[in-house]
Amino acid sequence: MDKLDKILEQNNIQMETPKKKKRILLKLGSNTLTKETDHISRGKIEDIGRQIAALKDDYEFVIISSGAVAVAKQFVNLERSGENIDVKQALASIGQPHLMRIFQESFRELGLLIGQCLLSPNDFSNEDSRQNIINTVNVLVKNDYIPIINENDTSSTDAIKFGDNDNLAAQTAALLDVDLFIIATNTHGVYKKGTIEAKTPETIRKVSDLAELKKEVMSETKSTHGTGGMESKVSAAEITQKAKIETWIVNGLDDNFILNAINDKVHFTRIHH
Ligand SMILES: Nc1ncnc2c1ncn2[C@@H]1O[C@H](COP(=O)(O)OP(=O)(O)O)[C@@H](O)[C@H]1O
Numbered sequence: 059m060d061k062l063d064k065i066l067e068q069n070n071i072q073m074e075t076p077k078k079k080k081r082i083l084l085k086l087g088s089n090t091l092t093k094e095t096d097h098i099s100r101g102k103i104e105d106i107g108r109q110i111a112a113l114k115d116d117y118e119f120v121i122i123s124s125g126a127v128a129v130a131k132q133f134v135n136l137e138r139s140g141e142n143i144d145v146k147q148a149l150a151s152i153g154q155p156h157l158m159r160i161f162q163e164s165f166r167e168l169g170l171l172i173g174q175c176l177l178s179p180n181d182f183s184n185e186d187s188r189q190n191i192i193n194t195v196n197v198l199v200k201n202d203y204i205p206i207i208n209e210n211d212t213s214s215t216d217a218i219k220f221g222d223n224d225n226l227a228a229q230t231a232a233l234l235d236v237d238l239f240i241i242a243t244n245t246h247g248v249y250k251k252g253t254i255e256a257k258t259p260e261t262i263r264k265v266s267d268l269a270e271l272k273k274e275v276m277s278e279t280k281s282t283h284g285t286g287g288m289e290s291k292v293s294a295a296e297i298t299q300k301a302k303i304e305t306w307i308v309n310g311l312d313d314n315f316i317l318n319a320i321n322d323k324v325h326f327t328r329i330h331h
């Protein structure tokens with residue numbers, strides 16, 4: 059017992075211990091951030107900020123945000139086709155500061171502060187890098203800064219090739235041992251395959267068998283900006299499931315999608331362990 063505890067006990071003073079906040083890792087895909095248009099939606103980023111502000115007494119957020127390539131495509135036309143990997147890397151380099159500017163401006167209006175972290179897949183296999191990521195994020199969060207993470211597309215190409223920001227997000231969730239991993243995409247979670255084909259999509263609401271869930275995924279279907287499709291989201295959930303972290307796949311296009319999922323007001327896929 060330290061000095062302060064002794065004094066408190068002798069004087070029968072009860073100190074309220076601060077409530078431990080739950081940590082949510084929120085992955086935002088390009089489709090969510092563009093609302094499936096050809097430009098980043100400031101309105102969507104504000105919607106996300108408002109929800110984080112509303113939840114900030116109980117939850118702390120770490121964000122993995124795609125969108126660097128999408129934002130650059132809005133106003134840059136590099137010489138060669140945007141489908142070449144090196145051109146996409148250059149687009150990501152141009153788009154990333156713009157993406158962060160939009161986050162910074164929109165979040166600041168809501169009293170939220172941000173920091174940027176760029177990570178590479180290799181970081182997760184290097185013990186020093188792992189510890190450095192944990193340390194940086196912890197200091198940011200402790201000081202009420204929201205870390206906004208993206209892949210470092212200059213040194214690695216997994217995200218822009220395979221949509222592996224889902225994988226990066228899952229690895230980060232496991233590394234930071236978060237309480238909940240939310241993947242925002244453009245569907246109300248994973249639909250039963252037959253119901254997509256019948257054009258009456260029905261969400262698989264609760265699942266733990268990911269091999270079964272994979273069978274429901276249509277592997278060739280990807281949307282406007284998306285790179286990984288639903289397959290990479292289910293693979294990401296395999297990583298978090300092993301780490302005993304619950305994963306939610308929610309529709310980020312809806313307003314208030316985080317609040318509505320937490321309050322069970324919308325359909326989404328909940329993957330438990
Ligand atoms: N069973 C399924 N349920 C829902 N979406 C599916 C399913 N199978 C494939 N998909 C496709 O996965 C897409 C989401 O992945 P993606 O386009 O990479 O989005 P994001 O940019 O959000 O990462 C959906 O728009 C849909 O076309």
Ligand SMILES: N[C@@H](CCC(=O)OP(=O)(O)O)C(=O)O
Nearest residue numbers: 087088124125126127223285
């Ligand atoms: N680093 C890239 C990520 C690309 C990516 O994974 O996109 P998505 O499938 O929309 O999550 C970018 O910011 O554009």
